[in-house]
Amino acid sequence: MRILLDATAVPADRGGVGRYLDDLLPALVRQGVDLVVVSQERDRDHLARLAPSAEVVAAPARIERRPARLVWEQVALPRLARGTRADVLHSPHYTMPLVPGVPVVVTLHDATFFSHPELHSPVKRRFFRTATRHAVRRAGALVVPSRATAREVRRHAGGAEALFHVAYHGVDTSLFHRVDGDDQARVARSLDLEGRPYVGFLGTLEPRKNVPALVRAWARSVTDLPEPPALVLAGGRGWDEQVAPTVAAVRAQHPHLVVRTPGYLPLGDLPGFLSGARVLAYPSLGEGFGLPVLEAMACGAVVLTTRELSLPEVGGEAVAYCGTDEESIARELRTLLDDAPRRERLAAAAVERAAGFDWDASARAHVAAYEAALGRRA
Template identity: 65%
Template sequence: MRILLDATAVPADRGGVGRYVDELVPELAAAGIDLTIVVQHRDVEHYRRLAPDASVVAAPAWTARRPARLLWEQTGLPMLVRRIKPDVVHSPHYTMPLLTRTPVVVTLHDATFFTTPELHLRSKAVFFRTAIRVAARRAARLIVPSRATRDEVVRLVGARPEKFTVAYHGVDHGLFHPTTVAEQSRVRESLGLAEASYVAFLGTLEPRKNVPALIRGWVAACTDRVDPPALLLAGGRGWDDKVDAAIEAVPAHLTVRRTGFLPLEDLPAFLGGAVVVAYPSLGEGFGLPVLEAMACHVPVLTTRELSLPEVGGEAVAYCGTDAASIGRELAGLLDDPARRGMLAEAAAERAVGFTWAAAARLHAETYEAAAAH
């Protein structure tokens, strides 16, 4: 079966959809899928390394900007489809080409553009709500990373449940695994923390991640401690304009730091070196940082919003989304090393069940169903 995978939506920083596509492509190739991958010029060599047997095609250089890419998706991509003649087109990031008779599979990562639109930039929420409605109506099949996402799209858009495949994300167990004290010390020193302990957060600082409430909860949990852990916020700066005010209100004796993007190879030691990884999100399509922290053998504190219980199960600790609940549950974990150890063990065991190979098998089955459609 020949699949044309449109990877032109992958951003330069490889976040979000980039992590999904980068992990999926080698497993699809290993599963025997005949892949043609359309990419941005900057990514040609990257995908040739990821999948040496795949055909990698560069989109025009002018598609690097999002409006131009979307225009090309509706004009140039259908022309490419006619030339390559794939059995199925996979559009891995919400939008899809409309002017093609070849079956299209679309990945929908998230339904929070409907459930909590106030947590997104208004233009982004409007755009992705429209894209999801179009895909639900026009795509041959839909792939989602959780049952929660499927159920929300079915409920809010009226999509047919039988069109969906729930394919949980995997975790790269070769990268995300328990790290050594030396590895953790190297990353800690690179962040200027010496031997200090810390609570870790990983993700874009956008309103949906609930970082201001995390900061206030961490302050409540740590302000009276003799040796309080720092709070490290790793990831893109995002657009949550309340983060700065929350940081400014932190007492002087506590340490909170935005690290920005960390190299991918540093993430396991960053997560594994934390006393707790806190991810009090207001809603996720999946919640990959939770799974990656679990694979690093570290206790995780998260919420029960949308898909997060599907990822964490009984192997993580849960809190509410308000600062008081976050602070209370975080303090309980900091005071209970035995519970942290039990959660870390359970998390590592549960994470083993999430693999990109399993996700690729479900994608392959979905391609077959789309082609039959």
């Protein structure tokens, strides 16, 4: 079985789909998949290093612009599938050709375009709803990162249960693991927080992450402490326009409190950042999977998150839970900060649970989806 995997949707900063493919491709190679990868020219060497046995083909440079890429996907990708003699095309980011010519497996990462439409712009909402519905109607199999995502897609866009293959993300424990105090101190110095405890957040500052509520809740929960932990909002500056004014208001009202917004942290700094956090707070309104929660757990972080959509599938009993409202976040955060023995128990349980999520298992689930798509065509 020869698989053509279309990696051209990966953005220049690699983003979520880039992280997904960076870990999936080597795992597919380890499963013995005969793999052809088509990528943006800028990613060709990177992907060839990740999957040395795969054939990596660069698409034309003009498709760096999204409209051009979508046209190329419809016209040239089916030709490439025929030219490479692919048995199955894997489209790993929602969209697929209208007339692919071969069975297609599509990865649907998220269903919040349906379940939480207010969290997305109208254009993005329409685009991904349309792409999802088309994939449900035309793909030979669908890969989803959680049972919650499968359930929500079926509720809003239909599709037989057998069409969906749950492939949980894994975590690279060679990178994401507990690190010693030196690494934690180095990252704290880079944040100008040496010797100071902090509550961490990791993720794009987008509306679904519920960051303004977190900022207000953190201020409520720590303001009376003799040594209040700082708050570090690590991640790309997304399109949540309420984050900056909320941070400014908290700073004005509580000048003794410290908030850091460093943007993206280098990948090599993430284990030190996560391991060193007193609590990693992730009060999301809904996730297709919630990779920052899993990565934090692997680093022995004490995670506070919500029970929305997929997050309980990742956290299980190894994390603490709160609601999505400011009062609930503040209450549960303060409870964790005041209870060191509970934090120790959660940290140990988190490492143990995270070890059960690995990319080889995810790759096997993908292979099952490829086989199902090919079998359905036959």
